Amino acid sequence: FGRVICDLLEIEYPIIQGGMAWIADCDLASSVSNAGGLGVIAAGNAPKEWVVDQIRKTKSLTDKPFAVNIMLLSPFVEDVVDAVIEEGVKIVITGAGNPGKYFKKLNENGVKIIPVVPSVSQAIRMVRNDGVIALVAEGAEAGGHIGVTNTMSLIPQIVDAVDIPVIAAGGIADGRGAAAAFCLGASGIQLGTRFLVADECNVSEGYKKKVLDAKDTSTTVTGATTGHPVRVIKNKFAKKFKSLEDNNASVEELEKFGAGSLRLAVVDGDVDNGSVMAGQIAGLVKKRETCKDIIQDLVEHYRAVVESL
Numbered sequence: 001f002g003r004v005i006c007d008l009l010e011i012e013y014p015i016i017q018g019g020m021a022w023i024a025d026c027d028l029a030s031s032v033s034n035a036g037g038l039g040v041i042a043a044g045n046a047p048k049e050w051v052v053d054q055i056r057k058t059k060s061l062t063d064k065p066f067a068v069n070i071m072l073l074s075p076f077v078e079d080v081v082d083a084v085i086e087e088g089v090k091i092v093i094t095g096a097g098n099p100g101k102y103f104k105k106l107n108e109n110g111v112k113i114i115p116v117v118p119s120v121s122q123a124i125r126m127v128r129n130d131g132v133i134a135l136v137a138e139g140a141e142a143g144g145h146i147g148v149t150n151t152m153s154l155i156p157q158i159v160d161a162v163d164i165p166v167i168a169a170g171g172i173a174d175g176r177g178a179a180a181a182f183c184l185g186a187s188g189i190q191l192g193t194r195f196l197v198a199d200e201c202n203v204s205e206g207y208k209k210k211v212l213d214a215k216d217t218s219t220t221v222t223g224a225t226t227g228h229p230v231r232v233i234k235n236k237f238a239k240k241f242k243s244l245e246d247n248n249a250s251v252e253e254l255e256k257f258g259a260g261s262l263r264l265a266v267v268d269g270d271v272d273n274g275s276v277m278a279g280q281i282a283g284l285v286k287k288r289e290t291c292k293d294i295i296q297d298l299v300e301h302y303r304a305v306v307e308s309l
């Protein structure tokens, strides 16, 4: 399934791994690519040296295609674009902003661009640019920085609005979500939350436990008042952040409180005072397994669901 995306990206299954800041590194990306999906290194807010190092390590761990996810709010975004070009990375996924400034440079160097978009208006703005070969349409069920429209509503509207392939993200973790996404017109899927508990994912043990113990109602959205809504698993940090928002804290105060919170959870494993970003589908994610098993399970489940329709 997903022939169009598989041919476009030269991968075996139309399954893209989410570019989770501070989490998606060479180990996760190479494991997903070796299992037939598209592995993704997340540049997040990391400096150029870290991204170059991860790209080189990924090349030593897989011969298959992989991508770099560029988070456009990063202070190092210019350097990361240079790193991608200098290291000959062929696929870039962009998030959290408008990559408009970098299309020309990336396109001139033959880099395929796949912007993540949260809305139809963003989708239409993106497809006007050369080099954009597909879109990731991300519903508000997703973890991390989100838009306001849910996947079930967003996908068909974006599919109708553009004439390039659309990859669905947000709330997808098994064959049922994959089949639903394809029924809505998607040509591929992107998974973040389910890969958080992969054996090859280097996120802290406490973080994985939060995801494995989550229920359907375990997430909440912080930062809606700052213009950067972020879906996280409810914990002390989220409670404190939202109470600050309810008491009309300034954007500066909120951003100061939020800064470094993702790293606190991911790297230091402080999942009470850190920001544990995860999607609403965390309640479905119950099993630790390898990237290969995750992908195989999803593909087999997809086939069974489609046959049962």
Ligand SMILES: O=C(O)COc1ccc(-c2c[nH]c(CNC(=O)Nc3ncc(Sc4ccccn4)s3)n2)cc1
Residues within 6 Å of the ligand: 021, 071, 073, 094, 095, 096, 097, 098, 116, 117, 118, 122, 138, 143, 144, 145, 146, 147, 228, 230, 277
């Ligand atoms: O045109 C504009 O400037 C606004 O356009 C956009 C607005 C939002 C988006 C968007 C929403 N979701 C995504 C892709 N997903 C993500 O980017 N998810 C993320 N998770 C954690 C992140 S780290 C972070 C987050 C917020 C503030 C600071 N740092 S980024 N892109 C894309 C374009």
